[in-house]
Amino acid sequence: QIQLVQSGPELKKPGESVKISCKASGYTFTDYAMHWVKQAPGKGLKWMGWINTYTGKPTYADDFKGRFVFSLEASASTANLQISNLKNEDTATYFCATMGIKGAFDYWGQGVMVTVSS
Amino acid sequence: DIVLTQSPALAVSLGQRATISCRASQSVSISRYNLMHWYQQKPGQQPKLLIYRASNLASGIPARFSGSGSGTDFTLTINPVQADDIATYYCQQSRESPTWTFGGGTKLELK
Numbered sequence: 279q280i281q282l283v284q285s286g287p288e289l290k291k292p293g294e295s296v297k298i299s300c301k302a303s304g305y306t307f308t309d310y311a312m313h314w315v316k317q318a319p320g321k322g323l324k325w326m327g328w329i330n331t332y333t334g335k336p337t338y339a340d341d342f343k344g345r346f347v348f349s350l351e352a353s354a355s356t357a358n359l360q361i362s363n364l365k366n367e368d369t370a371t372y373f374c375a376t377m378g379i380k381g382a383f384d385y386w387g388q389g390v391m392v393t394v395s396s
Numbered sequence: 397d398i399v400l401t402q403s404p405a406l407a408v409s410l411g412q413r414a415t416i417s418c419r420a421s422q423s424v425s426i427s428r429y430n431l432m433h434w435y436q437q438k439p440g441q442q443p444k445l446l447i448y449r450a451s452n453l454a455s456g457i458p459a460r461f462s463g464s465g466s467g468t469d470f471t472l473t474i475n476p477v478q479a480d481d482i483a484t485y486y487c488q489q490s491r492e493s494p495t496w497t498f499g500g501g502t503k504l505e506l507k
Contacts, residue, residue, distance in 0.1 A: 313496070323435075323443065323486055323498040337494055373442055380449060381490030382433035386442035 280304040282374050282387035289393045290364050297360040298390045300374030307355040308332045310376040313383060314348065314359050318370040328377070329357060364394045398422055398492045400499035402485075407507040413475040416502045418487035420468045431491040432470045434463055437501075438483045446485075447472060474504075482506060 285299045300312065314326040327338040329348040336348040347360045361368055371391050375383040399421040408414040416434075424431045430450035435443040445454040447463035450470055460481075462473045474481050487499040 315498075322501040323437075323488075325496045325498060328494070339495065375443075377490075377496075380433075380452075381431055381493070382445050382448040382454075382488065383435070383443070384445055384454075386444070389442050 280376070280385045282376065282385055284372075284374060284387040284390045287391040287393070289395070291396055292364055292366060292394055294364050294394075295360060295362040296364060296392055297358055298372060298392070300357045300359075300387050302355045302357070302376070307352060310378060312348075312350075312357040313375045313377055315373040315375060315383075316342075316370045317373065317389070318367075321370075323373075326359075326372075331357070361392070364392075366394050368392060369394045397495060398424060398489050398497055400487050400489060400497055402487060402499040402502045404500065405503045405505055407505045408477050409507045410479060411476045413473060414477045414481070414504055416472040416474075416485050416504070418465075418470045418472070418499050420470070420489060420491075423467045424470075424489040424491035425466050426491065430466045430470070431489055432463075432465065433488045433490065434472045435486045435488065436481075436483045437486065443486065477504075 281303045283301045288296050308331045311328045313328040316324045326342045329336045345362050349358045371389040373389045374387040376385045378384045401419045432450045434447040437443040451463045464471050484501045484503045486501045
């Protein structure tokens with residue numbers, strides 16, 4: 279069965295960087311794009327962008343251009359999200375999700391809580 | 397960008413019908429396809445796809461969930477509401493691909 283397993287929680291200081299991973303299994307990794315979604319504490323879902331798992335090309339939503347980088351380790355069926363120069367407002371849970379032909383996010387990772395605090 | 401508007405909360409009694417609405421700032425329909433989807437999220441969990449393309453039940457989702465709508469107005473109906481359905485529900489559009497947006501979420505609460 280299709281599974282997306284994300285890395286564990288992170289506690290970072292402002293200005294530091296973090297890299298979180300999303301390991302896919304149960305399907306051919308390059309068949310579906312990988313999307314990233316942010317959820318700040320007590321808030322709703324915000325789409326961050328996606329990466330084409332076949333070509334490796336990332337696309338970022340306007341609010342996530344600059345400090346956010348999507349990457350792949352295709353041989354390990356893993357997608358990564360790196361955030362540099364962390365700010366307090368980056369404190370959130372970050373989800374990876376696949377989008378199938380239906381145009382909906384079919385499968386989700388369990389989420390990674392990133393806490394930024396001095 | 398297409399903005400999706402949901403009421404923040406809805407109070408319902410167990411066994412009754414819950415109707416959750418989502419309004420888009422512009423049409424999310426193309427031809428016969430209504431590109432609106434619904435998710436359920438419980439505290440501490442990832443979202444789960446309930447309904448895709450406005451009215452299609454995702455795999456494994458109980459038949460008490462249904463979706464309807466077209467153009468700019470969409471509805472998720474739960475009938476009858478069970479205790480396990482207490483959660484937050486989000487709509488999401490894929491009309492404006494490759495930019496996707498979510499509604500603000502509707503928290504379903506017990507009356």
